[in-house]
Amino acid sequence: MITVALAAALRDAGLRWHPTTGDRFVIDKPGVDDDVYTVSEMTVERHDYPSGTVLGFNGTTEWALDSVDAAESLWLPREDQLRELLGPAFVSLTAGYTVTATIAGETRAFTESLAADAYGQALLAYISAALA
Structure with a gap:
C-alpha cells in the first residue's frame, strides 16, 4: 500500500x-x-x-x-491500479522494486522499498509531465 x-x-x-x-x-x-x-x-x-x-x-x-x-x-491505490493508470508509459518492474516508465519521451527509473511506491512515484512523474 x-x-x-x-x-x-x-x-x-x-x-x-x-x-x-x-x-x-x-x-x-x-x-x-x-x-x-x-x-x-x-x-x-x-x-x-x-x-x-x-x-x-x-x-x-x-x-x-x-x-x-x-x-x-x-x-490509497493498489499496485495493480497504479500500474493500470501508467498505461503504455509502463515499461517494466524489476527486482528491488524499480519501475521503468517512458515519461515525456524519456525512459526513467523509480526505485522504492515497496513496488506500489515505485509505481506511485512513476505515476506522479507521468501526471506532472502531462500537465507541464
Missing part, C-alpha cells in the same frame, strides 16, 4: 478517484487519517447523489461513522 503522503501528492497532481469495491482510503483529516478503510458492499458503500459521492458506513466496525463525503477521503 502506498503512503498517505504519496497518495496526497498524486491527488494534488490531479489523480481523481471514482470509488469502487475493494478500494482503500483514509479520511483526509488530521487525527483520523491513520485508519485505513476498504470500500465494500457489506461495510462501506458508495452512494452517488446529484450533490456528489458519499461513502456510507454500515455495520459494527464503523459504528461511530455514518458517512463521509468522498472529497474528504484520500484514495
Whole structure:
C-alpha cells in the first residue's frame, strides 16, 4: 500500500478517484487519517447523489461513522491500479522494486522499498509531465 503522503501528492497532481469495491482510503483529516478503510458492499458503500459521492458506513466496525463525503477521503491505490493508470508509459518492474516508465519521451527509473511506491512515484512523474 502506498503512503498517505504519496497518495496526497498524486491527488494534488490531479489523480481523481471514482470509488469502487475493494478500494482503500483514509479520511483526509488530521487525527483520523491513520485508519485505513476498504470500500465494500457489506461495510462501506458508495452512494452517488446529484450533490456528489458519499461513502456510507454500515455495520459494527464503523459504528461511530455514518458517512463521509468522498472529497474528504484520500484514495490509497493498489499496485495493480497504479500500474493500470501508467498505461503504455509502463515499461517494466524489476527486482528491488524499480519501475521503468517512458515519461515525456524519456525512459526513467523509480526505485522504492515497496513496488506500489515505485509505481506511485512513476505515476506522479507521468501526471506532472502531462500537465507541464
